[in-house]
Amino acid sequence: MPEMPNPKVPPSCWTILFQDRITLILLAIGNDLYLLDNTACSVVTLPGMSPMCGAYLHFSVSFHHKYLAVFTDSGYIWMGMSSLKVSKVFGKNL
Structure with a gap:
C-alpha cells in the first residue's frame, strides 16, 4: 500500500473495502x-x-462489503454503496 498522507497525524478512522478482487483502505x-x-x-x-x-x-461496512455507513462528529450519517457512488445522508439540515 502507498504511504498515508500526513503520516504525523493519526487517522480518526479507517476500514477495509473490497471491490472487484481489489483491496482498498478508506x-x-x-x-x-x-x-x-x-x-x-x-x-x-x-x-x-x-x-x-x-x-x-x-x-461501518456490511457483512458482504456491499454497503458502507459513515458517522461524523456533528451527527451526520452517510449510508451508501461501498463503491462510494450511491448514497443517502441523514442528519441536520444540509
Missing part, C-alpha cells in the same frame, strides 16, 4: 477522506455529503 484524517489501493492514494468525497458535516469518526 482512511479519514479529520475532515479529509482518502482511498488507498495498491498503487496510489487519492482524495475522495462522499456523494451528497456537505463539507460542513464535520470530521469523520466511524466507518
Whole structure:
C-alpha cells in the first residue's frame, strides 16, 4: 500500500473495502477522506455529503462489503454503496 498522507497525524478512522478482487483502505484524517489501493492514494468525497458535516469518526461496512455507513462528529450519517457512488445522508439540515 502507498504511504498515508500526513503520516504525523493519526487517522480518526479507517476500514477495509473490497471491490472487484481489489483491496482498498478508506482512511479519514479529520475532515479529509482518502482511498488507498495498491498503487496510489487519492482524495475522495462522499456523494451528497456537505463539507460542513464535520470530521469523520466511524466507518461501518456490511457483512458482504456491499454497503458502507459513515458517522461524523456533528451527527451526520452517510449510508451508501461501498463503491462510494450511491448514497443517502441523514442528519441536520444540509
